[in-house]
Amino acid sequence: MTDAVSGRLPDRKEAEVRRMLEIPHPPVPADLAERAIAHGRRLVRRRLLLRRTLWALLLAAVVAVAIWAAMDWPTPAPLNVTPPLESW
Amino acid sequence: MVGARREAQEHRRAREFEAFTAGAAGRLLHAATLLTGDPAEGERLLVAALARTYADWFRMRGEDPYVHTREELATRFAHHAWHYRRPRGGLLDRLAPQERLVLVLRLYEGVAEEQAAAQLGLPAERLRTVYLRAMATMRSRA
Secondary structure, eight states, rough: OTTTTTTOOOOOHHHHHHHHHHOOOOOTTTTHHHHHHHHHHHHHHHHHHHHHHHHHHHHHHHHHHHHHHHOOOOOOOTTSHHHHHHHO | OHHHHHHHHHOOOHHHHHHHHHHHHHHHHHOOOOHHHHHHHHHHHHHHHHHHHHHHHGTTOOOHHHHHHHHHHHHHHHHHHHGOSSOOSTTTTOOOOHHHHIIIIISSSSOHHHHHHHHHHHOHHHHHHHHHHHHHHHOOOO
């Protein structure tokens, strides 16, 4: 019977199903680790490439803003000239 | 300079990863095969999960690689559950993908209820219902 409060099955039933799962393990292919490493290396390379691309984009954006700012910077009004009188 | 250091690091990663796989692959492959029903599919699922563990090897910061791989395995299986919806034979072929996942995590891997629920993004009560249903189906097998 299921214990309605804790929702836990008695150990006997759990043990029964657990025994069913303990069938012999399938043989592990000899090249499993090798395949996982090859696949994993591709992931690492892809991440590295993505990181480099993002840094390059960031750098390009900073350079572009710097150049634009340098070219478009307004020249300050000369200090020894009286500014024109505006209506007030 | 940087290249040589990276190469040495990759070498160390591969060595440590191989040692880990030698010990853990058997149990993980069994879990993956229980999930998919089909040994070849289980192998594919496990290789994909192990590849993530390999890529994350230096980022795990003390986390157990076995737990990391198991989580990746479960997440991948849950994400592609539609792909495994049809029974493909195996011991758990009468269970729905979610029931298989809950049974394997809770019973075979011994993951605590709260942890399993958090990992699958289910309320604990829902997980318990699925677990009990899976259990009942398994025990009613002739």
